[in-house]
Amino acid sequence: MTEVVRRRPLIAGREKGPGPGRYALPPTIGYVNHDYTKPSSPAYSFHSRLSSNMVSVDSSPGPQYHVEAKITRFGRDGTPSYSMLGRKKLSAGTFQTPGPGAYSPEKAPPLNGHRQPPSYTMAYRTRYRSVDAIPAPNSYTLPNLLGSQIPNKSSSASFSMSSRRKSGGPSEDLAMTPGPGHYNSTEPSIYLNRQPSFSIQSRHSIPSDATRKPGPGTHSPERVIAHLPRPPSFSLGVRHSEFVTPLVIDATD
Template structure:
């Protein structure tokens, strides 16, 4: 007889360790699993109040419940002097009697300021187009003509001979072929003489100190000492 089934080595018993595929015929002990390490920022972040956090008794889950409370402000500054006018400010004599009729009176206010954003030009800023010439789009114009300049070539006034005209010649000076006329020249203006002359005045002289007309003994003066080696000046040399 031939066996067609699997051999004994093909069968395997379920494990008795762990929780997955545990043998249900055996008693399983409590099993625990290890989770991966959490991020350290979770432990560093404090999302809950600590022991120092104090919750006021008036704060409930329905909101803040408390009685009326009052606060004291600072002392206000004393009011200054009143700004009301005195009795002498009024002028009852200027008020007309209310029972009398009087014409209406008006007052002139100050001139209002121009708007800074108003850039509309004034009436005198506009200029009307001229009525002379053909360049008027809204007005009919008469026929107009222009006169061009005279051509130098091809016209009746063309100078074919290229000779100078009478106005090209210059006149000769008559002094060239006639007796020369007297000529004069004008010098520049002389300087005005100043009032301060270097000559002495009459009060500068002292006639009482002049003694040239007195009789006196001859007097001599000593000149400078000359060198012994200096050659004397001979005015008239003898002729040999």
Template sequence: MGEIPHLNRPSSGPGPGRYSLPPTVGFVNHDYTRFTSPVYSFHHRLGNVYLKDSSPGPCYYVEPQVTRFGRSGGPSYSMLARSKPTGQPWTPGPGMYSPERAPPLTQQRSPSFSMGSRTKYRQVDPVPAPNSYTLPSLLGPRVPSKSSSPGFTVSGLNKRGGYSEDLSQTPGPCRYNSTDPNIYRRRRPAFSMLGRPGTPKVTFKTPGPGTHSPERVTVHRTRAPAYSLGIRHSEFVAPLIVDTPQ
């Protein structure tokens, strides 16, 4: 039989207190596997101008007769100084009104408006405006509560180790000059462009087609044909018969 290990033998590994997990509270060194909760900040305390507390504090003495329902004692009076008499009110009399100038109640009229005085501005609020707050940028991997998009950076072109590095240091195809095909093939026809020829100079005046008159030529006939216009005869005149039959 093999040797049975002792159950009470202490373990040589570290205990649970030796391990430390990242905190889930706060923003610094937050556990990246957990979502962060909303973060709020406390604003500074406002001045006494807007926080007027007229209630007595614990350091003030409250009379026993004063209760939450009022004073529990009998009525009491105090003597004050005589107030100044108010002036006569400037109330208009019946003669100040002109009912005849008022339009009839059943008649429609356009609305009328009056210009009042400009209202006073309220006091400047020391609370910062909405555009004073800045939210963290959503670009980059620095926002733990938002999933960031992939980011890329463009660096300069490195000559060493790049795709354009010439390791063999040999000339490319464009470094060689092509041979003229007329050297090792049948020579192609060649043409040259000459200047434009000049206009031929006329040594004699050649007559045109309108100068000739073929009807007047008498080389192959006795004379040129001639025509004359006679008088107009009536249609009812009998024709002249010269040659009569025998």
């Protein structure tokens, strides 16, 4: 006879497994050995209680301490420092460095094919030179550039000042000054484009006819039957009702 085994439902309380302390995972609390894959908040430590007697025990430095500006939390900064000292006394065997004025680089010959700028010197007059063959600037005779008589040079307008006229001239007696009508002016149409000119003439007489013409009421076109079998006649019919349906006929019929 086969024994029947009854299976019971699984209950979490009956299952036995390792506790949280069995796993070797880094903690996420604290600062020491903290899990680097998890974010951590700043950690603070508790200092011991300070003494309440602030008169006899001084726990902080006062303003008497002076920290230099070059001192950082990593030490002194690396900026160079200079000081002004007195000139040292040169000993007998000390080498003296020449100054910039002791060198003459312009006197050095060109080396390694270097290009050298042109050099000039100021020498004294030669004693064997008796006659100076070079003419001076005042030895040349150039044409005058003043006035309007120079054909190959551009010149500005030239004016002359005449002597004072005799007494009683136009400058003193304005009655002797010629008026605008004294000058013969040239008509502008001679040297400019001539514009159209117009003139005003007398009024023209309207052409008229002395014969008498019949008015519109004199004619009777309705009585003319030369081209019609009879003159047109019109009559007034009866008023039709507005409710009568109009006759509509298809044009294709």
